[in-house]
Amino acid sequence: MSLNAPHNDTYAKGKALSEQVNPGMEDALRARYDALVPGMARTVVDVAYGQFYARGTVDEKTRLLATVAALTALGGQTRPQLKVNIASARAVGASREEICEIIFQMALYGGLPSMINALNGALEVFEAEDAE
Amino acid sequence: MSLNAPHNDTYAKGKALSEQVNPGMEDALRARYDALVPGMARTVVDVAYGQFYARGTVDEKTRLLATVAALTALGGQTRPQLKVNIASARAVGASREEICEIIFQMALYGGLPSMINALNGALEVFEAEDAE
Amino acid sequence: MSLNAPHNDTYAKGKALSEQVNPGMEDALRARYDALVPGMARTVVDVAYGQFYARGTVDEKTRLLATVAALTALGGQTRPQLKVNIASARAVGASREEICEIIFQMALYGGLPSMINALNGALEVFEAEDAE
Amino acid sequence: MSLNAPHNDTYAKGKALSEQVNPGMEDALRARYDALVPGMARTVVDVAYGQFYARGTVDEKTRLLATVAALTALGGQTRPQLKVNIASARAVGASREEICEIIFQMALYGGLPSMINALNGALEVFEAEDAE
Amino acid sequence: MSLNAPHNDTYAKGKALSEQVNPGMEDALRARYDALVPGMARTVVDVAYGQFYARGTVDEKTRLLATVAALTALGGQTRPQLKVNIASARAVGASREEICEIIFQMALYGGLPSMINALNGALEVFEAEDAE
Amino acid sequence: MSLNAPHNDTYAKGKALSEQVNPGMEDALRARYDALVPGMARTVVDVAYGQFYARGTVDEKTRLLATVAALTALGGQTRPQLKVNIASARAVGASREEICEIIFQMALYGGLPSMINALNGALEVFEAEDAE
Numbered sequence: 001m002s003l004n005a006p007h008n009d010t011y012a013k014g015k016a017l018s019e020q021v022n023p024g025m026e027d028a029l030r031a032r033y034d035a036l037v038p039g040m041a042r043t044v045v046d047v048a049y050g051q052f053y054a055r056g057t058v059d060e061k062t063r064l065l066a067t068v069a070a071l072t073a074l075g076g077q078t079r080p081q082l083k084v085n086i087a088s089a090r091a092v093g094a095s096r097e098e099i100c101e102i103i104f105q106m107a108l109y110g111g112l113p114s115m116i117n118a119l120n121g122a123l124e125v126f127e128a129e130d131a132e
Numbered sequence: 133m134s135l136n137a138p139h140n141d142t143y144a145k146g147k148a149l150s151e152q153v154n155p156g157m158e159d160a161l162r163a164r165y166d167a168l169v170p171g172m173a174r175t176v177v178d179v180a181y182g183q184f185y186a187r188g189t190v191d192e193k194t195r196l197l198a199t200v201a202a203l204t205a206l207g208g209q210t211r212p213q214l215k216v217n218i219a220s221a222r223a224v225g226a227s228r229e230e231i232c233e234i235i236f237q238m239a240l241y242g243g244l245p246s247m248i249n250a251l252n253g254a255l256e257v258f259e260a261e262d263a264e
Numbered sequence: 265m266s267l268n269a270p271h272n273d274t275y276a277k278g279k280a281l282s283e284q285v286n287p288g289m290e291d292a293l294r295a296r297y298d299a300l301v302p303g304m305a306r307t308v309v310d311v312a313y314g315q316f317y318a319r320g321t322v323d324e325k326t327r328l329l330a331t332v333a334a335l336t337a338l339g340g341q342t343r344p345q346l347k348v349n350i351a352s353a354r355a356v357g358a359s360r361e362e363i364c365e366i367i368f369q370m371a372l373y374g375g376l377p378s379m380i381n382a383l384n385g386a387l388e389v390f391e392a393e394d395a396e
Numbered sequence: 397m398s399l400n401a402p403h404n405d406t407y408a409k410g411k412a413l414s415e416q417v418n419p420g421m422e423d424a425l426r427a428r429y430d431a432l433v434p435g436m437a438r439t440v441v442d443v444a445y446g447q448f449y450a451r452g453t454v455d456e457k458t459r460l461l462a463t464v465a466a467l468t469a470l471g472g473q474t475r476p477q478l479k480v481n482i483a484s485a486r487a488v489g490a491s492r493e494e495i496c497e498i499i500f501q502m503a504l505y506g507g508l509p510s511m512i513n514a515l516n517g518a519l520e521v522f523e524a525e526d527a528e
Numbered sequence: 529m530s531l532n533a534p535h536n537d538t539y540a541k542g543k544a545l546s547e548q549v550n551p552g553m554e555d556a557l558r559a560r561y562d563a564l565v566p567g568m569a570r571t572v573v574d575v576a577y578g579q580f581y582a583r584g585t586v587d588e589k590t591r592l593l594a595t596v597a598a599l600t601a602l603g604g605q606t607r608p609q610l611k612v613n614i615a616s617a618r619a620v621g622a623s624r625e626e627i628c629e630i631i632f633q634m635a636l637y638g639g640l641p642s643m644i645n646a647l648n649g650a651l652e653v654f655e656a657e658d659a660e
Numbered sequence: 661m662s663l664n665a666p667h668n669d670t671y672a673k674g675k676a677l678s679e680q681v682n683p684g685m686e687d688a689l690r691a692r693y694d695a696l697v698p699g700m701a702r703t704v705v706d707v708a709y710g711q712f713y714a715r716g717t718v719d720e721k722t723r724l725l726a727t728v729a730a731l732t733a734l735g736g737q738t739r740p741q742l743k744v745n746i747a748s749a750r751a752v753g754a755s756r757e758e759i760c761e762i763i764f765q766m767a768l769y770g771g772l773p774s775m776i777n778a779l780n781g782a783l784e785v786f787e788a789e790d791a792e
Contacts, residue, residue: 011667033515036496042667043711048240048508051703057233062194066201066234070241071509073202073639076341077472078241081509100300101189102198108180109202109210111601111637112312113335113345119297165647168628175315180640183307203641205507208737209604213641232696243469243505244708245731245741251693312636321629326590330597330630334637337598337771340473342637364432365585366594372576373598373606373771375733376444377467377477383429439579444768447571453761458722462729462762466769469730474769497717498726504708505730505738561779564760576772599773605736609773 011042014050021060021088064089065102068118072103073110076117086125096126143174146182153192153220196221197234200250204235205242208249218257228258275306278314285324285352328353329366332382336367337374340381350389360390407438410446417456417484460485461498464514468499469506472513482521492522539570542578549588549616592617593630596646600631601638604645614653624654667711671702674710681720681748724749725762728778732763733770736777746785756786 018025029041053063064085071082089099099122107115150157161173185195196217203214221231231254239247282289293305317327328349335346353363363386371379414421425437449459460481467478485495495518503511546553557569581591592613599610617627627650635643678685689701713723724745731742749759759782767775 032519036492036518037500037515039667039711039715040500043707044508046667047703047707047711051699051707052237052240055233055236055699058197058230062197063234063237065190065194066198066237067241069198070201070205070238073206074241074471074507074509075338075473076343077339077513078507078509079472081512096300098190101187102195104187104301104304105184105195105198106202108184109199109206109639109641111338111342111639112308113338113342113637116345117341119301122300123296164651168624168650169632169647171315171319172632175311176640179307179311179315183303183311187303206603206639206641207605207734208739209645209735210639210641211604213644228696236697236700241507241509243507243734243738244704245505245734245738248741249737251697254696255692316633316636319629319632321625322593326593327630327633329586329590330594330633331637333594334597334601334634337602338637339470340475341471360432362586365583366591368433368436368583369580369591369594370598372580373595373602373773375470375474375769375771376440377470377474377769380477381473383433386432387428435579435583439575443571443575443579447567447575448765448768451567451761451764453757454725458725459762459765461718461722462726462765463769465726466729466733466766469734470769494718497715498723500715501712501723501726502730504712505727505734560783564756564782565764565779568764572772602735602771602773603737605777606771606773607736609776 010050010054011046012050013054014045014048017054017060018045018049021064021091022084060092061089061094064092065094065098068099069102069106072106072114072118075110075114079117079121082118082121083125086122090125090129096122142182142186143178144182145186146177146180149186149192150177150181153196153223154216192224193221193226196224197226197230200231201234201238204238204246204250207242207246211249211253214250214253215257218254222257222261228254274314274318275310276314277318278309278312281318281324282309282313285328285355286348324356325353325358328356329358329362332363333366333370336370336378336382339374339378343381343385346382346385347389350386354389354393360386406446406450407442408446409450410441410444413450413456414441414445417460417487418480456488457485457490460488461490461494464495465498465502468502468510468514471506471510475513475517478514478517479521482518486521486525492518538578538582539574540578541582542573542576545582545588546573546577549592549619550612588620589617589622592620593622593626596627597630597634600634600642600646603638603642607645607649610646610649611653614650618653618657624650670710670714671706672710673714674705674708677714677720678705678709681724681751682744720752721749721754724752725754725758728759729762729766732766732774732778735770735774739777739781742778742781743785746782750785750789756782 015026026041026045029044033040053060058066067085068082068089071078071085086099090096100119103118103122104115106118147158158173158177161176165172185192190198199217200214200221203210203217218231222228232251235250235254236247238250279290290305290309293308297304317324322330331349332346332353335342335349350363354360364383367382367386368379370382411422422437422441425440429436449456454462463481464478464485467474467481482495486492496515499514499518500511502514543554554569554573557572561568581588586594595613596610596617599606599613614627618624628647631646631650632643634646675686686701686705689704693700713720718726727745728742728749731738731745746759750756760779763778763782764775766778
């Protein structure tokens with residue numbers, strides 16, 4: 001295998017995945033941030049989705065539950081991104097109960113406040129689902 | 133279902149699980165800490181294993197990968213516990229590559245240093261496996 | 265002393281203490297979270313109050329000031345829980361000045377922003393007291 | 397040089413600097429916090445501005461960009477203070493693009509959520525500038 | 529009361545307190561750091577001890593237990609400073625059991641790893657006491 | 661300008677910069693990590709150096725001082741990476757005094773322990789320089 005094999009067209013792979021789990025994300029980022037940080041939207045798609053989430057070896061549902069775990073443990077400061085990733089986890093098949101179990105477990109590592117704040121974020125995502 | 137159903141005998145459930153993924157843990161904790169914090173070892177088994185990991189709904193491998201993710205993102209300060217949980221993840225069937233993929237992904241949330249420090253912790257666990 | 269002595273009836277001890285410093289908490293948690301995380305409310309009462317705060321050796325006022333210190337240092341992300349614990353500290357006899365002194369001191373460990381954000385949380389609690 | 401040379405009149409030096417980059421700050425802090433924490437406003441001016449920012453060796457623009465970097469990496473919990481420091485950086489000559497580049501770079505250390513949350517804080521500061 | 533009353537001679541007050549709880553600290557800091565950061569040692573004594581710990585309203589034992597709580601919750605990265613503050617807490621009358629109870633409680637806010645790492649730091653301090 | 665302009669050949673730009681400030685880094689990362697995380701070394705060069713540090717608008721010295729600030733504030737857990745970035749800052753012209761001033765300032769945001777731990781890391785870098 002070439003040293004660069006995992007890097008063939010990482011933007012294209014990232015774009016396909018980001019549109020699946022989070023449709024319209026790159027356009028939204030570009031409209032809001034690219035005037036001040038040129039290329040920011042493309043970097044997020046290329047890097048986060050292309051060079052990390054699209055690597056394989058671990059399925060997307062497990063990857064997104066791992067991200068929910070980490071953002072919960074990092075604390076309430078990441079609430080907007082936690083909610084995006086909870087919605088992405090739902091989009092690839094995670095149940096509400098599975099998501100909440102992983103959040104609950106994080107009380108052991110991020111502390112009780114991080115767990116409660118993250119459950120509140122999850123409830124907001126689920127309420128938005130129910131309102132659709 | 134009784135309100136207390138998930139709490140029937142949480143210590144016994146926790147003890148069974150902790151002995152499976154981390155044999156001898158309660159005895160080691162008791163020998164080291166219980167003189168200064170009476171009951172500490174039992175609380176860890178009852179709470180961490182009985183009232184969190186043994187709850188079901190999510191399988192142990194996914195739970196442990198989520199913990200590896202969180203401890204990575206929280207940073208190098210949790211190295212000893214990260215290594216314990218990597219070993220536990222191995223004990224319930226996670227491959228080295230899966231563990232390292234989850235750690236690598238955490239560069240997006242905990243930053244590059246947390247990812248590199250956690251990979252170093254994983255390498256130490258794998259070297260210990262190879263030395264057995 | 266039996267190894268399990270500190271664990272006799274931790275739920276009952278925790279329930280008594282949580283109702284003293286934070287009346288109605290278990291019911292509120294159960295109504296909001298137990299559908300998605302069965303048993304969550306009971307675990308919080310059993311663990312946080314029964315297996316930690318009710319242990320003795322250190323009085324509740326000192327324990328709650330220590331918690332106020334930690335939540336301040338951990339940063340503004342724990343604002344809701346900081347306010348709950350400030351109210352609990354008030355319920356067991358801490359003065360407003362004592363609480364604010366401990367928060368102020370945390371500038372040395374959590375940084376100036378964490379101190380200012382926590383003082384703002386304390387002011388909200390005190391304003392609520394004055395409005396009663 | 398006397399051991400105390402850097403400490404001659406640190407309050408006066410801090411007062412001059414704080415009024416330059418953040419006019420009215422001490423009075424605002426005193427009105428809000430000094431009843432509960434006597435002397436808090438003076439300590440902030442003396443310490444933060446007099447004993448740190450006014451030390452020389454590094455120019456104020458670089459110092460403030462460093463602070464923007466740190467507050468970004470520490471996460472969204474410091475949003476109010478991040479905005480104050482972005483405004484201060486603007487007051488000593490940093491361009492919007494420079495500030496946003498430093499924030500963007502912090503994705504590598506504080507993670508993607510901290511970067512996006514800080515860019516949102518910067519946008520709020522710039523919108524307030526435009527509204528003047 | 530003058531606005532500056534709490535600031536009369538903060539260095540002298542801080543020096544007296546720091547020599548009581550941590551003898552020789554200023555000299556040690558000066559020898560190690562002042563060549564690169566002129567005045568650093570004096571700032572630490574003036575600020576940390578004079579403008580925070582020596583303020584009164586809360587006794588030193590409670591202040592130091594609060595600091596032990598915060599440093600525990602902030603995680604293993606502060607081990608050297610945690611140990612210094614545990615020793616200071618001992619110097620003003622805190623028992624080993626009280627210190628360990630406060631550390632144990634922090635599992636609820638800083639997570640299990642932070643609690644275990646801090647207990648290990650406390651054990652090192654106590655072993656050093658026993659070796660004297 | 662094309663939307664992709666900042667992304668032309670980010671790997672090549674990153675490689676040139678990483679070899680300047682941190683010679684041999686990609687090879688060292690590949691030798692250590694690529695067996696478990698294929699492509700990891702290339703991603704670090706492409707992303708960290710090509711898609712962030714090589715963007716322009718802010719000079720490398722300021723970028724590296726900002727990184728030193730952030731890693732200091734994030735705490736002692738990032739010591740190895742802090743030292744790498746201090747050495748990189750030296751390589752692009754930052755003086756020892758400038759680096760230590762920025763670290764010292766971080767006491768205001770990351771707390772006293774993070775400042776002292778980072779100064780110790782800087783001293784280790786400077787000692788290694790003197791030993792060459």
